[in-house]
Amino acid sequence: xxxxxxxPFDNDTAADFANTLDDAGAEEREALIRGVIVRTLGATxxxxxxxxxxxxxxxxxxxxxxxxxxxxxxxxxxxxxxxxTDLRILAAEALTRIAADDSGLVSNHVESGAAHRWFAMVNxxxxxxxxxxxxxxxxxxxxxx
Numbered sequence: 425x426x427x428x429x430x431x432p433f434d435n436d437t438a439a440d441f442a443n444t445l446d447d448a449g450a451e452e453r454e455a456l457i458r459g460v461i462v463r464t465l466g467a468t469x470x471x472x473x474x475x476x477x478x479x480x481x482x483x484x485x486x487x488x489x490x491x492x493x494x495x496x497x498x499x500x501x502x503x504x505x506x507x508x509t510d511l512r513i514l515a516a517e518a519l520t521r522i523a524a525d526d527s528g529l530v531s532n533h534v535e536s537g538a539a540h541r542w543f544a545m546v547n548x549x550x551x552x553x554x555x556x557x558x559x560x561x562x563x564x565x566x567x568x569x
């Protein structure tokens with residue numbers, strides 16, 4: 425097995441998932457996305473769907489206001505339907521679980537010294553999928569009148 429790149433589809437499993445999304449009918453794509461995310465969240469030991477879940481999260485993030493296109497490199501080429509927004513929070517939770525997994529998913533596959541870039545990509549996807557609430561730093565009283 426070779427090393428991966430640091431993008432969401434820069435490994436064989438995620439690239440294959442992108443091809444599966446491209447080959448699926450529009451009505452099947454939500455079930456594919458939801459399936460890998462839910463399986464990742466429900467896994468009790470091995471996160472066997474983690475690579476696909478990262479790709480699914482990238483597809484969902486591409487539909488967010490601050491998202492980037494997911495059809496670069498090895499990602500899906502076919503335009504995706506608009507997915508339900510509830511999937512965004514589930515995907516962010518799956519990314520949190522993946523990033524915290526100590527099974528060696530990243531350290532065994534990402535090129536030496538590039539793990540920090542992979543984690544940065546995962547964190548960026550999480551921030552797009554579940555952004556922090558806006559700050560309301562508005563003074564209650566204007567004391568300079």
